[in-house]
Amino acid sequence: MLKNAVLICLSLLFCTPTEASLSEKSTDNTTIELFSDGKAEYIARFAIKDGWHIYWSNPGEIGRPTTISTNNEASGLKILNQSAPQIVKAFDIIDEYVYKKSAYFHLKLQQTKDVQLTFSFVECNDVCKPQALSFNLQELPQTPKEIWENLQSTIKVELPQKLHVNSPTRQNKIQLELPPHTAVNFLPAQSGRVAEQSVQISEENNKTLISWEKDTAESEPLSQALVVTPDKSYALEIDYQYSADFSLYYILALAFLGGLILNA
Incomplete structure (x- = not known):
């Protein structure tokens, strides 16, 4: 009996995805946390490793844009707002519009059933790596009210x-x-x-x-x-x-x- 109980506990520990794994995805250099109000509104927070950057929706004269898409056209995805990029000069002559360290995206969808939300971006330092991180919105846990309200206050200040x-x-x-x-x-x-x-x-x-x-x-x-x-x-x-x-x-x-x- 004890042995079976231990096996069940181990199975739950290692096989069941945690809320953190459902709401946070990472590459080697970029982490995205996705927060939900439990309805159809989302805030994505990017954390980018020092020395690396990703691009704005218009990358400038070089680079690739950061895009957000779903697997369902009926999802009605809309980007309500996003962080303003930094303007940097590549080779002292080329304008790039980039995110360093952090960025926020405020999103809204009309429906979330069977919807997978995908963030596609290129992370760069001396080299550039195309990346894509996806979230299953049906599995995404609702963000606790206090955390959601704090995020709302943050983006009012951070976003344009x-x-x-x-x-x-x-x-x-x-x-x-x-x-x-x-x-x-x-x-x-x-x-x-x-x-x-x-x-x-x-x-x-x-x-x-x-x-x-x-x-x-x-x-x-x-x-x-x-x-x-x-x-x-x-x-x-x-x-x-x-x-x-x-x-x-x-x-x-x-x-x-x-x-x-x-x-x-």
């Missing part, structure tokens, strides 16, 4: 402030109210949508103006970007609308055509 801004159609221009003479970096969150060296940043009437050109005529409009200042970062959702000048021209043209029809 979200802003919705408008750009006149075909002009690719936005304006922000930032403190005067603030050093500003504008990082497109989507690769292949902004022409290299085309971003222009200026100040006018106490507002920061940012403009850019599309990478090619066929490129999709830029819809997400990051503005980084010494004190704060802003995650931009960019909408496009007709400018007042264009709208007035359109109205006048319609009125002219209407007059021609009435006089015909």
